[in-house]
Amino acid sequence: MKISISGKETISIFQLTAVFSMLFALVGFSYNVWRMEITEYNNNVRSASFELLLQLSELESIIYAAHYDQDIIQGSPRKGWVKVNLIADLSVVTEPEIQAATESLKANWQLNWETVANNENSAMQVVEKIDDTRLKVRQLLSTLE
Known part of the structure; x- marks a missing residue:
């Protein structure tokens, strides 16, 4: 038994194949672009986070x-x-939580920098803000893919 396909059916199968091929290519390309953006974002945040940890220390x-x-x-x-x-x-390169923590650290430093050398409470308040910021940076690093 032979199945014969007419000219119209051949053209529509060809057209269907072409459409599916284009859709598949478009989806693949879109995923690749999205994945590259996420990877670049993660690399930037990771680098900034490591530098933040160094500067905090x-x-x-x-x-x-x-x-x-x-x-x-x-x-x-x-x-x-x-x-x-x-x-x-x-912190601008990272997440809003880190930015908020660094702004809080900056505000605390602004209040205490003059008395850090002579007042243990002032020194410990700033160190506490450093520790809070460090914790938030480590939490952010643990969420990156």
Whole structure:
């Protein structure tokens, strides 16, 4: 038994195949673009987060040098201001929760920077904000794909 396909049926099968091929290519291309954007976002956030962790540690070191060592060079408030502003700038690349935490750290630093060297409460308040920010950064890193 032979099945014969007329010219019209051949053309419509060809057209159907072409349409499905185009749809498949479009879906594949769209997924690839989306995946690349997510990967780039994750890489940017990951890099900024690691740098944030480094800068937070350096700020903590400045506070300890100022308070416990009474070292006006290593514990300089100017160094602290540079670190706090850099931390706030880096947070822009991350998530809103991190930005809020760094703004809170900056506000706390602004209130306490003059007394960090002489007042343990001031030093501990800033260190507490550093720890809060560090925790939020680590939580963000754990959510990245």
